Amino acid sequence: MVIQILRGLLFAVGLLVSIPLVQADGHLTRDEPILPLPSHIELDSRKVHLGNILYHDVRLSADDTISCAHCHNLETNGSDGQPRSKGIGGAVGDIKAPTVYNSGFNFVQFWNGRAASLEEQIGGPINNPIEMGSSWPQVLAKLNADPAMVSAFSQIYQDGITEQNIRDAIATFERSLITANSPFDRWLLGDETAISELELNGYLLFKDYGCTSCHQGKNVGGNMYGYMGAIGNYFSDRGDELTQADLGRYQVSGIDDDRHLFKVPSLRLAALQKFFFHDASVSKLEEAIQIMGRYQLGRKIPNEDVSAIAAFLKSLVGTHPQLVKP
Ligand code: HEC
Ligand code: HEC
Numbered sequence: 001m002v003i004q005i006l007r008g009l010l011f012a013v014g015l016l017v018s019i020p021l022v023q024a025d026g027h028l029t030r031d032e033p034i035l036p037l038p039s040h041i042e043l044d045s046r047k048v049h050l051g052n053i054l055y056h057d058v059r060l061s062a063d064d065t066i067s068c069a070h071c072h073n074l075e076t077n078g079s080d081g082q083p084r085s086k087g088i089g090g091a092v093g094d095i096k097a098p099t100v101y102n103s104g105f106n107f108v109q110f111w112n113g114r115a116a117s118l119e120e121q122i123g124g125p126i127n128n129p130i131e132m133g134s135s136w137p138q139v140l141a142k143l144n145a146d147p148a149m150v151s152a153f154s155q156i157y158q159d160g161i162t163e164q165n166i167r168d169a170i171a172t173f174e175r176s177l178i179t180a181n182s183p184f185d186r187w188l189l190g191d192e193t194a195i196s197e198l199e200l201n202g203y204l205l206f207k208d209y210g211c212t213s214c215h216q217g218k219n220v221g222g223n224m225y226g227y228m229g230a231i232g233n234y235f236s237d238r239g240d241e242l243t244q245a246d247l248g249r250y251q252v253s254g255i256d257d258d259r260h261l262f263k264v265p266s267l268r269l270a271a272l273q274k275f276f277f278h279d280a281s282v283s284k285l286e287e288a289i290q291i292m293g294r295y296q297l298g299r300k301i302p303n304e305d306v307s308a309i310a311a312f313l314k315s316l317v318g319t320h321p322q323l324v325k326p
Pocket of ligand 1: 087093130
């Protein structure tokens with residue numbers, strides 16, 4: 001009898017401590033709202049290589065001064081660390097540059113989702129008068145005048161240098177920008193010791209407060225839209241005049257209900273950012289967490305919990321050969 005009870009107890013304890021791993025995306029992971037990033041996806045390595053070169057090529061801008069990397073520096077966090085990006089001739093944009101890392105996992109591109117794919121997104125900065133200020137005919141003419149480029153393209157694409165092939169190569173390169181193997185992902189994959197007690201506690205709070213209702217999946221965001229200010233009016237409390245960029249998805253759809261609706265940003269590299277939110281209104285991670293609690297969940301998050309959530313967000317930062325961690 002005693003032995004049976006003991007056995008029952010041991011079994012119950014075993015259930016509690018054993019890691020129930022489930023099959024997700026081809027590997028075993030914990031049954032959680034956040035999924036690990038794949039360390040590798042099948043991509044044509046020749047396109048990745050060419051895309052990397054194009055990504056750093058200033059000839060994509062009108063006056064040969066600005067490459068994609070100018071605003072999306074891969075060594076820092078795939079962004080420019082500025083509240084607003086400076087483009088051609090020092091022109092200043094109206095919204096914070098997001099990271100390009102893991103952008104291949106976003107369901108749409110841009111804060112307001114106006115590009116359906118990475119391929120489509122690339123036309124944005126090239127043609128934008130305050131970013132690269134160029135045009136496809138200009139870009140094609142410059143690259144076609146370079147025999148090394150002509151040869152590089154012709155080895156991969158039958159029709160050589162075209163707008164579509166430039167988009168294809170850069171987008172393929174961007175899909176390779178994955179920050180895998182973060183401590184949190186290693187924990188998801190079953191490594192008990194990968195994160196600290198504080199980080200684990202931060203994750204449990206992140207779930208308990210309801211952050212995962214919007215920040216979820218592989219990218220801890222990037223798979224749905226959400227209002228900035230689901231509860232309470234963030235914009236009137238902010239005080240600054242409303243900008244076009246603040247309108248979010250309304251800019252694309254013209255539908256009233258889409259005012260202040262944004263693509264929920266990925267939090268994978270949030271801990272490396274210098275500024276938070278589309279308007280870069282905040283420069284401290286802890287403050288960003290508090291604002292989220294207040295305007296998305298109607299909760300005042302105590303400082304202790306904020307610190308734990310911040311620690312969890314830091315554990316989401318993975319590695320990539322070009323990313324230099326601070
Ligand atoms: C002058 C600075 C600048 C340059 C140059 C630039 N970008 Fe951006 N990029 C931005 C800003 C700002 C945004 C956000 C715009 C928005 O959402 O309305 C952005 C958004 C993006 C996004 C969307 C990411 C997301 O999470 O929604 C991708 C991908 C991207 N850029 C890639 C590129 C590529 C590729 C190039 C080169 C062809 C490039 N950018 C050139 C500033 C720049
Ligand atoms: C209702 C959906 C929703 C919920 C719930 C939510 N968020 Fe957000 N989160 C968003 C949206 C939308 C943005 C972008 C807002 C903007 O830029 O104006 C955002 C932005 C952020 C940012 C800034 C990211 C960046 O790139 O600037 C952080 C950090 C963040 N959220 C953390 C959290 C935390 C922590 C919680 C829980 C306490 C949480 N969020 C709950 C939708 C949500």
